[in-house]
Amino acid sequence: MERIFVSYIDRGMIIAIDGPLASGKGTLARALAAHFSLPHLDTGSLYRAVAHNMMREGYKFNNTAAAADIARHLNINGIIDADLRTAEVGAGASVVAAMPEVRKALFDFQRKFAANPKGAVLDGRDIGTVICPDADFKFFITARPEIRAERRLKELHAAGDNITLEELTKQIEERDYRDANRADAPLKPTETSIILDTSDMGIDEVIQKAVGIIDGTNK
Ligand code: CDP
Numbered sequence: 112m113e114r115i116f117v118s119y120i121d122r123g124m125i126i127a128i129d130g131p132l133a134s135g136k137g138t139l140a141r142a143l144a145a146h147f148s149l150p151h152l153d154t155g156s157l158y159r160a161v162a163h164n165m166m167r168e169g170y171k172f173n174n175t176a177a178a179a180d181i182a183r184h185l186n187i188n189g190i191i192d193a194d195l196r197t198a199e200v201g202a203g204a205s206v207v208a209a210m211p212e213v214r215k216a217l218f219d220f221q222r223k224f225a226a227n228p229k230g231a232v233l234d235g236r237d238i239g240t241v242i243c244p245d246a247d248f249k250f251f252i253t254a255r256p257e258i259r260a261e262r263r264l265k266e267l268h269a270a271g272d273n274i275t276l277e278e279l280t281k282q283i284e285e286r287d288y289r290d291a292n293r294a295d296a297p298l299k300p301t302e303t304s305i306i307l308d309t310s311d312m313g314i315d316e317v318i319q320k321a322v323g324i325i326d327g328t329n330k
Pocket of ligand 1: 130131132133137155158159201204205206208234235236238286290
């Protein structure tokens with residue numbers, strides 16, 4: 112408790128949430144931000160915005176020079192959230208996210224966000240390892256691949272994307288592999304990460320558990 116107490120005085124509380132695709136990390140991040148009145152950054156949307164800009168400007172996702180340039184001058188004008196949530200943009204995001212030049216270009220913005228005196232909640236793949244190694248709480252959210260595929264299929268179908276379960280499962284396998292095996296900032300828990308498998312948990316249960324851990328009643 113002392114650590115939390117001290118950190119509240121020195122600076123706001125920083126909560127880092129990492130995990131693979133459709134593990135529930137975004138939902139948990141939004142809920143914790145609302146509960147503790149902290150600003151929230153979905154860092155995946157930055158990589159998605161780079162991929163979206165590349166599509167808009169007609170580049171292939173593997174064009175490192177173009178991706179780095181776009182990331183350095185990231186233009187989010189005219190992009191609405193729905194544009195970023197498609198399966199194609201997600202797949203492109205994971206390609207550009209493996210490029211160290213792109214990660215470097217997005218680093219400062221994320222660090223500055225985390226340095227907000229009020230504190231912050233950030234979710235992504237490398238928040239606990241690279242962006243906020245000094246976070247007060249590091250959650251690593253997982254779920255079985257078939258559960259994640261079902262969740263993401265529902266979201267994509269609701270958004271009008273007609274991707275099949277078979278194609279999505281293939282994309283998830285590729286994305287999981289790329290995110291966990293890239294040389295720069297691969298997805299992995301840290302030694303102090305709190306690992307939560309949400310496969311058999313409802314959203315409210317996950318939120319309650321995380322809030323309980325933070326409040327120190329559920330350690
Ligand atoms: O919601 P979902 O898990 O599908 O994806 P996301 O969190 O929006 O992230 C999209 C892609 O961006 C991921 O597959 C990662 O390759 C990349 N990413 C990353 O490398 N580092 C982050 N901090 C956040 C996302």
